[in-house]
Amino acid sequence: MTKSTSRALVLHCVDGALLVVDKPAGLLSVPGRLPENQDCVVSRLQQDYPDALTVHRLDQVTSGLMLYARGKAMQVALSKQFEQRQVSKRYEALVQGLVEAESGEIDLPLICDWPNRPKQMVSFELGKPSLTRWQVLARDAAAQTTRVELEPVTGRSHQLRLHLASIGHPIVGDVMYDALPAARVCLHARRLGFVHPLSGAALEFVSECPF
Structure with missing residues (x-):
């Protein structure tokens, strides 16, 4: 369109x-x-x-x-x-470090870290089930970064940001989750697919990643 x-x-x-x-x-x-x-x-x-x-x-x-x-x-x-x-959602992110595997899942329960809100935290006792699927798109050995596609199966607050930080690969620029400072947090909602509520047609939109 x-x-x-x-x-x-x-x-x-x-x-x-x-x-x-x-x-x-x-x-x-x-x-x-x-x-x-x-x-x-x-x-x-x-x-x-x-x-x-x-x-x-x-x-x-x-x-x-x-x-x-x-x-x-x-x-x-x-x-x-x-x-x-x-709803089909796909994000693109640039993360710190070279991710070894080609794809995987992050299954860690999340809850708000109230004393430090809006920050979230992993809690196996109180957290809500949270699942992210990911796959590597490219690696930059010189910059020590990896470009990944992300699928949030659940939609918790800060889910992608905290999940990636929890496996040792925070999103570039996401200082809230212990990344080094950068011009921006390198997370972009790239694809969105859903059914039109009136026509029933399947729609999908794509936004090119700006970083």
């Missing part, structure tokens, strides 16, 4: 049921509590599409594809696809 722009956001799809937008790194998905944190993807969209409603979120540091509903009925229908794990 032809891309358009709305308040400096790139829109991949606009119709009567939904919006697919490319979120830049550093922009909130939804408003924060403080007055200085009101600028976000949904508030920008609502300037042109007043019926735009949130379906899911990306961390402020993460860039890439997001799906927004138009109206409450579409929000319920699209949210149900996320809840029932019917």
Whole structure:
């Protein structure tokens, strides 16, 4: 579909049921509590599409594809696809170190680290089941980094970031999870697939990785 722009956001799809937008790194998905944190993807969209409603979120540091509903009925229908794990999501990340295996799974239960929120932590006693599948796309021996594709089977807060850090390969720039400082956190929501809530058509969108 032809891309358009709305308040400096790139829109991949606009119709009567939904919006697919490319979120830049550093922009909130939804408003924060403080007055200085009101600028976000949904508030920008609502300037042109007043019926735009949130379906899911990306961390402020993460860039890439997001799906927004138009109206409450579409929000319920699209949210149900996320809840029932019917949405296909693929992320691309650049991580520190050279990952040895070609692919694998990270199965570690996560919970909020309340004294240090919004940071999350692994807890086998209290954490919620969390599963990430990954595969290597490329290795850079000179830079000592690995490019990986990630599939979050579950959708916990900071799941990809903490899972990768937990296996000794934090995402480049993710200082919250012990990575070295960099220009940005190198995590991008690259592919998003779902079923259109009205037509029933299978849709897939791709956003090229900016790092």
